[in-house]
Each structure stands twice: as C-alpha cells, then as structure tokens.
Amino acid sequence: MAATAGGSAAVPAVCLAALSLAACGREERFVRDHITAMPGVTRVDAASCDDAVPNDGVCATVVMSDGAVLRFAGLKFDSFGPVPSRVGLVEAGGRSPLIVSCDALVAVADVDRAGLFGHHFSPALGGVTDAIRRHRDVVEELEFWPECPQFWELPQEPGPRFRYCAHRAGAAPEPPPPFCGS
Numbered sequence: 001m002a003a004t005a006g007g008s009a010a011v012p013a014v015c016l017a018a019l020s021l022a023a024c025g026r027e028e029r030f031v032r033d034h035i036t037a038m039p040g041v042t043r044v045d046a047a048s049c050d051d052a053v054p055n056d057g058v059c060a061t062v063v064m065s066d067g068a069v070l071r072f073a074g075l076k077f078d079s080f081g082p083v084p085s086r087v088g089l090v091e092a093g094g095r096s097p098l099i100v101s102c103d104a105l106v107a108v109a110d111v112d113r114a115g116l117f118g119h120h121f122s123p124a125l126g127g128v129t130d131a132i133r134r135h136r137d138v139v140e141e142l143e144f145w146p147e148c149p150q151f152w153e154l155p156q157e158p159g160p161r162f163r164y165c166a167h168r169a170g171a172a173p174e175p176p177p178p179f180c181g182s
Contacts, residue, residue: 031058031075038132040065049073059090068093068135072128074108084127086110089117093139095166098148102161111138116162142166 032046043063049056057074064070071090078085088108089097097109099116109117111131118125120141125131131138146152148165 027075027077028058030077031060031079034080035060035062035128035132038129040135041132046075057087062132062135064132064135066136068139070132070135070138072111072131075128079128084112084129086112086115087128087131089131089138091169092135092142094169095139095142095145096169097142097145097164097166100151100163102163 028046028048032044035041035044035046041062042065044060046058046060049059057076057079059071059073060075062070062072070092073088073090074085075087076085079087086108087110089111090109097117098106099109100106109115111118111125112127113119113124115125118127118131121134121137125134125138145164145166148167151163151165153161153163
C-alpha cells in the first residue's frame with residue numbers, strides 16, 4: 001500500500017508508538033506496585049530507562065525505611081518470581097558499582113545468582129527481590145569495594161578477569177585501566 005500525500009502511512013507508526021508507551025506504563029506500574037508491597041520499602045520511583053527504546057525496561061529508585069537508597073535498571077515484568085530476569089544495580093548506599101573486563105568492556109552489576117555482582121554473596125543474591133530484602137548486605141558489600149580508579153581483580157571461571165570498583169554517586173566514573181597483564 002502506497003503512502004498518500006495526506007500521510008496515511010504514518011498512522012500505523014503512531015499507533016505502534018502509542019501501544020508501546022501504554023505497555024511501558026503498565027510495566028512501570030507493575031514494578032512500582034510489586035516493589036512497594038515489599039517489607040521495609042517506603043517509596044518507589046519508577047520510570048522508563050530510555051524513552052527512545054521502551055523495551056529497555058524500567059529504572060527504579062527504592063527508598064527503604066532505614067533511609068538506604070537502591071537504584072536498579074532493566075526491571076521488567078519477568079524481574080520477579082522464581083527465575084527472575086537480569087537486573088542491574090546502579091547505586092546502593094551512595095556508591096555505584098563499576099565492573100570492567102580486561103578487554104575494557106564495562107559489565108552490568110547484575111543482581112542474579114550468576115551475575116557479576118550477585119555471586120559475591122553467600123548465599124548468592126536471587127534477583128531484585130532478594131537484593132531489596134538484603135539491602136543492608138548490598139550496601140555493606142559496596143562499602144568495601146575500592147574507590148575508582150583503584151580496583152580489585154577477580155578471574156571468572158571459565159572466562160575473563162574482571163576489575164571491580166565503586167564510585168561515589170554523582171562523581172564522574174573513572175574506570176580502572178583496561179590492561180590486565182598476565
């Protein structure tokens with residue numbers, strides 16, 4: 001079907017954008033409602049992580065009753081339950097985790113069992129719900145990470161080595177040097 005001078009071909013594009021925004025709004029409400037219902041949560045601010053690409057998930061700022069603040073990125077409908085999707089931790093307790101591989105690729109500090117952040121805990125974090133429930137442990141873990149550009153390095157079995165550091169919220173992130181040596 002050819003487009004007419006009146007722009008009838010633009011109508012399907014507008015409809016798709018509207019449907020996408022409506023789905024994004026439902027996802028934001030779902031995330032907000034699910035996290036708000038958790039014990040110890042006093043406030044949740046949730047919004048689309050990227051307005052240009054609504055499927056990137058929801059970003060949420062969670063304020064706990066003890067004043068701790070956690071920020072997550074990539075929350076979706078399937079981020080909760082027995083097998084949650086991967087969710088990134090953006091900030092906890094005023095510190096933002098930074099994980100860089102030896103080939104200088106920045107990795108997400110995801111909070112699932114196999115994630116580059118979640119496996120540091122014993123038992124390993126089981127997703128965003130567990131990270132919120134154990135928020136004091138999450139904040140304490142980041143307090144012990146060196147401040148960027150200093151770092152500590154861990155090999156992943158099997159796989160590349162990663163350098164871990166954290167920077168203060170609001171500070172310009174300075175990743176550790178990419179060269180890892182042998």
